[in-house]
Amino acid sequence: MIDRTCICENCEFRNLVFSSLNEEEVKNLCEKKEEQVFRKGEIIHHEGDSISLFKYLKSGLVKLYRKTPSGEEQVITITKPFEFVSNMSIFTEERYVYSVSAVEDSVICAVDLKFIKDLLLKNGPFAMGLLSRVARGNEKIIAQTLDIRQRNLVGRVAYILLYFANEIYNTRVFDLPVSRKEIADFIGMSTANVIRTLSDFRKDGIIRVFGKTIEIVDIARLETMSRIG
Amino acid sequence: MIDRTCICENCEFRNLVFSSLNEEEVKNLCEKKEEQVFRKGEIIHHEGDSISLFKYLKSGLVKLYRKTPSGEEQVITITKPFEFVSNMSIFTEERYVYSVSAVEDSVICAVDLKFIKDLLLKNGPFAMGLLSRVARGNEKIIAQTLDIRQRNLVGRVAYILLYFANEIYNTRVFDLPVSRKEIADFIGMSTANVIRTLSDFRKDGIIRVFGKTIEIVDIARLETMSRIG
DNA sequence: CGCGGCTTTGATGTTCATCAAGTAAAGTGG
């Protein structure tokens, strides 16, 4: 699904990355860009697809992941608008290294990659801004991976719940955008044990669970779990 | 230890990142830069140190790591010259997020960060080149982390041995630049089990071990171990 | 309304960390 009516002048993303573009550059960008709408569950691109577009997430929530040789899914991160700016691989590779799918209805703004590369070459401040943003995005992925790795099962589940509550939704009540299995693939534990741990948290009165809906009741205790686990 | 005699015109790094600099820019770079020599074990910078220099590794081997709140070390990667270009955090942070130490005698070339940032703004191709390089460095870290995460104890140890043999030293006989404990901190397993696994490989005739020296005898079997483990 | 996928829980077994005790190696000061 494609929509070309976006007015780039008012786009929130412009302030973050495209702030250093002049009038004409924005106009060009606006004519070049296209918005793509993805429903929850749809795949934005597969690893191995050839790269021709620079993409960023305007709204929704996406999952970055890859398939292991044995067919299991490794979730690299789940991230929200303005944090996700394509894969970094677009600057070094011909093809995507990782897949991206929408875990909530999402809107992607896509621009011809050549156009962006030309901008990078001509417009120093733009290059600087994009470099910072790519670097920060990567930084977050690496930090999160290390955070998860240093924790045990209980700590990892607590960490992920806090991640959704604090980083993604900014509320103590939210709908999990992913299945239990996807959480398991994210934190590197088995599905059964993720479910078991959620049940334990529920029995201990730390959270309440209604299907996909989670309410964090005792956030202090959850933070302790995340810290010590 | 500081050495300013490097002739930047002939520096191997110039072709990789500074190829787009003109005569004058290289001259300025050459006057600004300083080389720092580190002995095996010395720390190049600590997480939390304020960032004022852009650094890259000219020779040697370095370890990127952080300390967990409980004081354990998490090794993020071990990497060789021209792959390591500062932390990405230099573009987004005031202070280093991770520590870097020399695991072999190493030479760092350091340039005032402001100088690099000015170059980024003025010189499009340079910005592009640096962006690619930072992106590729990060890409490697993330891919390696995922590779390790998908394996069990045996697979991880096999993977690391192959990493040193194929990526770092390009030979089947090499001296481990790190302790068994550092390997354990790298692959996220206990020291005792890393040693046990190395012993098993030795007993099975897959490797030979003389202290820190490793000889890979049956690389095909080691690759199988890495693949299935 | 029935089928398939997701979720849940219990039981079982494997993998791995931890503990302990001993040996080798590498610094350190006299």
Added chain:
DNA sequence: CCACTTTACTTGATGAACATCAAAGCCGCG
């Protein structure tokens, strides 16, 4: 250069953490 200290390495024994397997319930969707 040697005695001493410390740090790294090694191996076995034990228990904890986690995966796997299995069976049943639930839920959405055709």
